[in-house]
Amino acid sequence: MHERSNYCVIEGISKLKKNRIVGYSLLLFFFLILLTGSVSAESKTINTEISASSTSGDGYQINNYVVQITFIRESRAIIDLYELKESGDSIKLDFTTFSDQVATYKVGEGTIVVKEVNTTTSKTLVEIIVTDITVEYQKYIDGGVDRAIYIGEPSLELSKEVDKTSANIGDTIRVTIKAINSGSGTAQRISIDPGFTPGFTFKSTIYSTYPTELPVGTSYTQMYIYEVEAAKGGTFTLSPAIATYSSSVFEDDYTAPSTRPTVTVAEEAIETSNLSFTISQDKTELKRNEKITFTINVENLKDVPASMIKITPIIPNNLTYHSGSEDIDMINEKPIIQKSIFGSRYEGEYKFTFKADKVGANILTVKLTYNNGVEDISQEVTSDMFYVERGKYDFMAEYPIYVYITPVIIIIAIAGWLHWRRSQFRM
Amino acid sequence: MLNVLMVGAGQCGNRILDAVNREAFGGGKFSKYYSRQKFPSRVETIAVNTAINDxxxxxxxKAKDRIHxxxxxxxGANRIVGKQCFIxxxxxxxxxxxxxxxxxxxxxxxxxxxxxxxxxxxxxIKELKGKYDFPIYSVVVLPFREEGTIYLQNSAFCLKEMYDSGADGIILADNQFLKDVGGDIKSAYDGINNMVAERLLFLLEALDSEMMMVTDLGDFQTVMSGGAGFATIGFAKGDGSNTIRSVIHDSLSPSGLLFSSNVFEEGSRAMIIMRGDRKYMSIDDISSEIDKLASHIGHVFKGVIVRxxxxxxxxxxxxxESTSELENLYALAVEAIQIEKDKxxxxxxxxxxxxxxxxxxxxEPQY
Structure with a gap:
């Protein structure tokens, strides 16, 4: 029984131990899981072979750090760690500890441990343990640190392009979003918001499987393609597409808006009036003080009436308005024709007669403004060049005033004398 | 310089006075507008009339020289009314x-x-003679004889009253004698008026000029005081081919006189004034012709103006001394008066x- 009991005790004790073991095991398991998870998040081990010679060697870049085999002698490798700078230079880092071919470097918030595992005459197997540094970029560098490239921030340039910039309502417009990484680091985790524009109705997405990562200097011409339908008239500047991405080195997130193409969508066609407007003249050469007549012909070419018609001659400085058609009003001493409406197919003829009062060549410009039913229209016509020459008696004005005053005085004196003399002999 | 008063009374006197003024202006139609009167003396012309139209x-x-x-x-040719009007x-x-x-x-x-x-x-004239002492001469124009009985009797009475008025001389011009001036009646009248005006101006110049051989107002007064108180004026122009002697002769002939008269028979005294270039003024010719006249009538004053x-x-x-033509006029006037009396x-x-x-x-007549 003792035995049994012992057995039982033992069995009980064994059960108790067994339960404790299971509990400790579970606790250890969770601890290990926690510990393992923490290590895997904070540390990364890289084993790689790096070629070298007795005078030089290659390197291995991790983010902006390069493990450089400087040279190999007597089966021993001289290993250094370099930090790449944005300026293109590199700085050789000092290790914090070194023992038994293991060098530990303190870099930023983390550490890099480089262990020479095995070295031959031409290569070295190294183990690189990176702790508290997220390895976003790693690459074997043939030629060593001098050939390594600084890994900077990515910069996406997004362009939004349309297959047509003018369209009518109902037309389909294809929008293509292109991207190029013009930065110095790989853009990662790229996502694109195509940026739909009010006034356009989305029809379909043609292509949307764009890459989520875009290395430095690479472009992608079909990041996103979709089609929209023009829904109303007007000129629209499309909303930009927005790219959201992150760096391979830095922890910041970035956004990049695209270019914004302009699309003009024609309004629905509305029937409007259209006035034809011509000018003719009765002569092109005249003498000063003579008259010249300009004839303005206006015709409404459409069946829609025009309104608020105003015909205004812009009188050149060598003409003075003399007379004209009955429809001409004088406003501020300037001749103007104002009509409230020109009916469909209306034809009108108006004459303006001017007196030439200065010598010179000139043209008459006539301005026509009207409302075609939708908007105010303004147009101008110009006459042929006309030439005003000296008048028949203009030479008289070239003489000094006394040439005229003297005979006038003489005539007045004679007339006065005759009148006075005549009055002496009249009863 | 002489101060001359020249009064033109009535239509005829007005027109002769106007002709004198026109000749003084130079004779042109518009001369009054550009010329000055060239009277040799200070001449005051006065026109008097009862008819404003004349x-x-x-x-x-000038208007100031016309008295209405x-x-x-x-x-109306009525001298009685006229005289009362003057008074x-x-x-x-x-x-x-x-x-x-x-x-x-x-x-x-x-x-x-x-x-x-x-x-x-x-x-x-009577009023002037009563107020002033300068000599006054009347220049009278006798009518056409056929103009009518009233004009003839008016002439007869006018001449008599003129003679009695104290005038220092009466210079006669006779329309009847001068009617051969020619043309229509207006031209004839204008011609006679111009003839009288031309002679009067010449006379004024003769009385107030420095002459080679001098005549003056005193000589004129002496001449005019001779005879029966009546005088006439002769005038002639040479054409350069005739001698001064013939020109003097022409001035004394009927063609040159204003009144019909045989001056050699009826003349009493005379004054002969010659004007022209020195080359025409032959003293011998002048003397012979004037001597001839002087031998008939007595004394002759002569003057020469060299131009x-x-x-x-x-x-x-x-x-x-006598005027047969004037006697004829009076005979006709008497007849005219008798005719008017009969009327x-x-x-x-x-x-x-x-x-x-x-x-x-x-x-009313009764039937």
Whole structure:
């Protein structure tokens, strides 16, 4: 029984131990899981072979750090760690500890441990343990640190392009979003918001499987393609597409808006009036003080009436308005024709007669403004060049005033004398 | 320089005065507008008329020199009305004359036949002679004989009154004698007026010029005081081919005189004035012709005015001892007066008839 009991005790004790073991095991398991998870998040081990010679060697870049085999002698490798700078230079880092071919470097918030595992005459197997540094970029560098490239921030340039910039309502417009990484680091985790524009109705997405990562200097011409339908008239500047991405080195997130193409969508066609407007003249050469007549012909070419018609001659400085058609009003001493409406197919003829009062060549410009039913229209016509020459008696004005005053005085004196003399002999 | 008063009375006197003024301007139609009067003396011309239209017809006499006597439109050739009109308005006339200063000689120009001139002139001369002591000569124009009985009787009475007025001489011009001037009646009148005007201007120049051989106002007075108180004027122009002697002769012939007269038979005294270029003034010719005249009439004053380059002109003033033509005029005037008297008597018979007719006034014939 003792035995049994012992057995039982033992069995009980064994059960108790067994339960404790299971509990400790579970606790250890969770601890290990926690510990393992923490290590895997904070540390990364890289084993790689790096070629070298007795005078030089290659390197291995991790983010902006390069493990450089400087040279190999007597089966021993001289290993250094370099930090790449944005300026293109590199700085050789000092290790914090070194023992038994293991060098530990303190870099930023983390550490890099480089262990020479095995070295031959031409290569070295190294183990690189990176702790508290997220390895976003790693690459074997043939030629060593001098050939390594600084890994900077990515910069996406997004362009939004349309297959047509003018369209009518109902037309389909294809929008293509292109991207190029013009930065110095790989853009990662790229996502694109195509940026739909009010006034356009989305029809379909043609292509949307764009890459989520875009290395430095690479472009992608079909990041996103979709089609929209023009829904109303007007000129629209499309909303930009927005790219959201992150760096391979830095922890910041970035956004990049695209270019914004302009699309003009024609309004629905509305029937409007259209006035034809011509000018003719009765002569092109005249003498000063003579008259010249300009004839303005206006015709409404459409069946829609025009309104608020105003015909205004812009009188050149060598003409003075003399007379004209009955429809001409004088406003501020300037001749103007104002009509409230020109009916469909209306034809009108108006004459303006001017007196030439200065010598010179000139043209008459006539301005026509009207409302075609939708908007105010303004147009101008110009006459042929006309030439005003000296008048028949203009030479008289070239003489000094006394040439005229003297005979006038003489005539007045004679007339006065005759009148006075005549009055002496009249009863 | 002489101070000359020249009065033109009535239509005829006005027109001769206007012709004198026009000649003084130079004779052109528009000369009054550009020329000054070239009187050799200070000449005051005054036109007097009762007819305003006659005064308005004057073109070369200043308005201030025209005196209108307000009497409707003339006196109608009635000398009695005319004389009464003068009496009523003589102060106006005399005041106008007195305002013009002192005078050395006066001329009153008129027709003897009309109304205003023939009635005013004798009375005006009488008034002037009574107030002033300068000599006054009348220039009278006798009518065409066929112009009518009233004009003839007016002429007869006018001449008599003129003679009695105290005028220092009466210079005669006879329309009847000068009617051969020619043309229509207006041209004839204008021609006669111009002839008289030309002679008067010549006379004025002769009285107030420095002459080679001098005549002056005193000589003229002496000449005019001779004879029966009547005188006439002769005038002639040479054409350069005839001698001064022939020109003098022409001035004394009927073609040169203003009044019909045989000056060699009827002349009393004379004054001969010659004007022209020195080359025409032959002393021998002048002397022989003037001596010839002097041998008939007695004394002859002569004057010579030298004008270089001018053709010879001769003016002769002659007083008459007798005028047969004037006697003829008076004979006709007597007949005219008798005719007018007969008319008046017939008017008296008519009045008697009117008195007879008046006996049945208010009665009606009974049948």
């Amino acid at each position: 005064l308005k017809e004057m073109h070369y006499t 006597i307000p009497n409707l439109h003339g006196v 009523d308005n003589k102060d106006l006339i005399m005041r106008n004359i007195s305002e013009r200063g002192e005078f050395d000689v006066g001329f009153v120009i008129t027709s003897t036949s009309g109304g205003t001139g023939s009635s005013f002139s004798p009375l005006l 270089n380059g001018e053709l010879p002109k001769v003016l002769s003033v002659l007083t008459l 008046r008597e017939r008017m008296d018979i008519r009045k008697e008839a009117d008195a007879t007719f008046s006996m049945i006034e208010g009665l």
